[in-house]
Amino acid sequence: MERQHRQITIIQTAIILISAIVGVGVLALSLFAVRAADTGAPLVTLFGFLIGLFGLWSVTKLGMRFPSQSIIQYSEDLIGKTIARIFSLMIIAFFCFLTAFASREFGEVIVTSVLVKTPLEVTVIVMLLLAAVSARADITTFAYIHHFYFPFIIFPVLLIVVFSLKNANLINLLPPLGNEPNNFFGGMFTMAALFQGSFIMTIIIPAMRNPEKAMIASYIGISIPGVMYMLIVIATVGVFGAEEIKKLVWPTLELAKTTSLPANILERLDGAFLAVWVAAVFTTLLSSYYLAINFISQLLRLHDHKLFSFFLVPFIYVIAMFPQNLLQMYEIIQTVGRGGLIYTIAYPFILLIVAILRQKKTKQNKSL
Template sequence: METPKQITTIQAAAILISTIIGVGVLPLPLFAVRAADTGAILVTMIAILIASASLWLITKLGQRFPSLTLVQYSDLLIGKALSRTTIMLIVLFFALLTSLAAREFGEVVITSVLKKTPLEITVLAMLLLATISARNDLTTFTYIHHFYLPLIVFPAILIVALSLKNAQLVYMQPIWGSGPIPQMLPGILTIAALFQGSFVYTMVIPHLRNPARAMKGSFWGMLIAGGLYLSIVVAAVGVFGTEETKKLLWPTLELAKTTTLPGNILERLDAAFLAVWVTAVFTTLFSSYYFTVHTLSKVVGLRDHKLLSLFILPTLFAMAMYPENILDMYEIVAVVGQLGLILTIGYPLLLLIIAVLRKKRGPSHEQKQGNPAT
């Protein structure tokens, strides 16, 4: 039974924002500073542009095939065998993202809050929460993101805005950094990889009330999420400077520790920030988990993805526990993220080029309802 088209443009933007803002918030300034020193802001801006290009490709494809899923229009454009093979690679990639996000969550929790709790317990708890949530339909998936969005965005903006009062402009100069762009490329790609959760938009567009407004939703989603990421880098570099930021494993968390509310109502905001961050991690993990099981169910031809959400849990947990330590995990995150860009940017680009050259378009929702055989 087909899910009715009832997702609004605002809800679509909310899904994008709460999916993109997640575990990457904590080490983001570190990635940016390692790539280009004082050019961290420039590196982040270039990465946001790359991520925006990827989202634009996904949205254009979705508007061209407004009633077809990623699996359906991939089969139509490049054939079933090649399509299913590539999409299985994408599913595997998002399964890896899910497991690594859960591992990073566990590392932060046992380091900052629950220091005597075994790592396995915290990782498994978050994966179980995502597993149970992923058993819902797409409508519930949308409502969850829409509900949690204000709890993620507004506190994060408040903390960044308050921290900027301690920023020093001299720490951010020169803006172009310490080296040529080619040397910054690995860092740019690592930061761009933090936005790859936006690929879930391929799952959302077929269920939009008005697919013609999908580009508007993607624009606002990337603008708000990208703007928040950029402001976090500006605040961290402005407060700590590049050399101090390089010594911090999670600069954004340290930024929250140095921030106070006016009147010293709260002397440190790190506890409040961690609560916001846990919510952001859940929504990101929830999206990648849901996309994994939802797309996999389409590939194997299942009518429902609920069984798969439980079936893949042990595999995700095993992958999450594979890295030996947190440094090993971040090395894997960088490699997996950069290679994943080939799938999340290269594959939609290939499909769009083929669709344009072959002049292929999918039926509109109204046409599909009028002709069930389409």
């Protein structure tokens, strides 16, 4: 790989991971955790984070063994072209589904909370087209886009969560294991699915200046969203209580409504939070879409992914509009998200085991 293709720094890699993970799932995060474990929601979130961390570790280890290739390329050397291409197609389909449901959830929130007279179809297609246009950029510009939006995503959300903690009641978080956890293990995998944006590392590592330091960026990039998600769950459960959260659709948005800045500078922060959330949705949706079209171009042995930047939009739009209502959409999202762990965690781990057993690896060209 030529020098100009390796432009991504460790800091940029961490930022891409953070903004790829933190996205549309922030609003319903606490609802998923509470339904699974009641007051044990923070513990479910923690275990979900650890599962996501394990998946990212596997992907990063693989990337460090094959620093000039993505998972589409080195998987064919490890398990054979036929099986690898089948799994590659499944991964592409999975990230198309993630893109579709992220855009649909974005549309549902916008037409419910802000643009109540705007058709749902308009908000969905606008976000998809915005992602498609942005996805035409090369990997360096892709990193700059994430870098630009990063401060607008992280700091306001942390500010809202920190100020909301003053309204929290510790008793709402007891017992820590939950009163009657209905689906603790299922909840763990649902929460782990919220970290699947970290799979973007498979195409970032080949563009890193120092791929041998990718693990540092990975730990930083997933730890910040992990801490943020934990704080959001603790704050929402502490303020509303587990039983009240079960009646809410978007607990984090309700938390923003009840939070105010000191001296009543802003009495409600839901408007500011939604503005920040839109940016977070865009970067997450862009990441999953960019990943899908890059994987297609690599699978077809093409040098440029721009050909597919608009090709997938109609298919993703149809998938996005398939759920009949909000409840059905969230049921499908949880099912697809948990099933996707096979491709984002189990599959990379199996590839890593095969690579170790077969002693397969490639060395980075030191002249780069």
